[in-house]
Amino acid sequence: MSADQHAAQAFHGRSVVSAADFTKAEVLALLEAARQFDRFDPGGPAWGGLAPTLSGRVLGTLFFEPSTRTRLSFESAMLRLGGSVLGFADARISSLSKGESLVDTIQVVEGYCDAIVLRHPSEGAARLAAETARIPVINGGDGSNQHPTQTFLDLYTIREAAGRLDGLKVGFMGDLRYGRTVHSLTEALLHFDVELKFIGPENLRLPRDLRDHLRRHGRSGLEVENLQDAGDLDVLYMTRIQKERFPDPMDYERIRNAYRVDRAALAPFGPDLKVLHPLPRVNEVAPDVDSLPGALYFRQTRNGVTVRMALLHLLLGGALPLEGGA
Numbered sequence: 001m002s003a004d005q006h007a008a009q010a011f012h013g014r015s016v017v018s019a020a021d022f023t024k025a026e027v028l029a030l031l032e033a034a035r036q037f038d039r040f041d042p043g044g045p046a047w048g049g050l051a052p053t054l055s056g057r058v059l060g061t062l063f064f065e066p067s068t069r070t071r072l073s074f075e076s077a078m079l080r081l082g083g084s085v086l087g088f089a090d091a092r093i094s095s096l097s098k099g100e101s102l103v104d105t106i107q108v109v110e111g112y113c114d115a116i117v118l119r120h121p122s123e124g125a126a127r128l129a130a131e132t133a134r135i136p137v138i139n140g141g142d143g144s145n146q147h148p149t150q151t152f153l154d155l156y157t158i159r160e161a162a163g164r165l166d167g168l169k170v171g172f173m174g175d176l177r178y179g180r181t182v183h184s185l186t187e188a189l190l191h192f193d194v195e196l197k198f199i200g201p202e203n204l205r206l207p208r209d210l211r212d213h214l215r216r217h218g219r220s221g222l223e224v225e226n227l228q229d230a231g232d233l234d235v236l237y238m239t240r241i242q243k244e245r246f247p248d249p250m251d252y253e254r255i256r257n258a259y260r261v262d263r264a265a266l267a268p269f270g271p272d273l274k275v276l277h278p279l280p281r282v283n284e285v286a287p288d289v290d291s292l293p294g295a296l297y298f299r300q301t302r303n304g305v306t307v308r309m310a311l312l313h314l315l316l317g318g319a320l321p322l323e324g325g326a
């Protein structure tokens with residue numbers, strides 16, 4: 001059995017709460033599974049001839065916060081694998097609005113499906129749900145804490161475009177304090193020989209516990225307020241200023257237009273710079289960046305389906321290599 005096949009088995013029946021819960025071998029096995037799914041042609045029937053490995057299985061999607069990509073790409077992934085989806089995209093139409101607790105909701109919904117994707121405004125909600133449920137719970141974002149499946153697709157996209165993960169200089173820019181995609185990806189990148197750089201205003205620096213975590217690993221990274229002070233970069237990971245998480249709306253107003261890149265601002269980094277963004281963007285990446293070869297944000301959304309197919313396949317008992325794949 002190969003290292004990837006062995007690590008793939010560690011996904012069976014497991015919850016996905018934090019990217020940091022996964023070893024390097026497990027992360028690489030997931031990326032390998034996604035690569036195998038990518039070999040099938042999405043233009044064909046189902047996923048281009050791939051056996052529907054999750055036929056008869058049901059995914060529950062419980063979204064207590066707005067989402068476009070995470071929810072729809074999980075749904076697309078499940079449907080393409082022959083499975084079905086149930087759930088809600090607006091908590092106001094669930095019994096939560098009648099005062100039902102999250103723990104009760106999870107105990108009910110686990111009787112209806114084989115795995116749950118949960119997005120919730122409270123940090124720690126996914127951990128609580130995972131401890132309650134007897135089926136895998138996948139964190140689709142918990143407050144400003146973590147967003148592990150975004151991280152898996154980010155890693156996949158960077159490796160696909162740059163050909164590697166080791167040896168890269170990765171800059172994160174924007175809302176480093178409340179941006180959960182930043183927190184998850186930063187932790188996962190500690191598995192790799194990557195130079196981390198953080199670009200953002202003083203009041204939106206990384207949360208203290210994450211900075212302490214990086215320091216303990218000897219990987220604090222450069223912290224600067226302006227992009228032009230960041231030095232060389234291979235990857236620039238842009239983020240939206242998370243307006244909804246600001247206790248004081250005036251703080252948001254003060255910086256909302258300060259962290260914006262356009263083609264001219266990116267020119268000094270050269271033509272090989274990879275620009276990622278989890279989306280949605282507001283105004284932080286100008287539309288003139290979209291036509292650069294290194295603009296990968298829509299590629300990320302496409303890869304989100306492939307990576308989530310691989311994850312669902314492995315969590316619900318699938319193995320590597322895929323039938324007809326490898």
Ligand code: NCD
Binds near residue numbers: 280
């Ligand atoms: C992100 C999120 O929800 O954290 N979106 C996503 O899942 N692709 C980023 C954001 O909302 O800014």
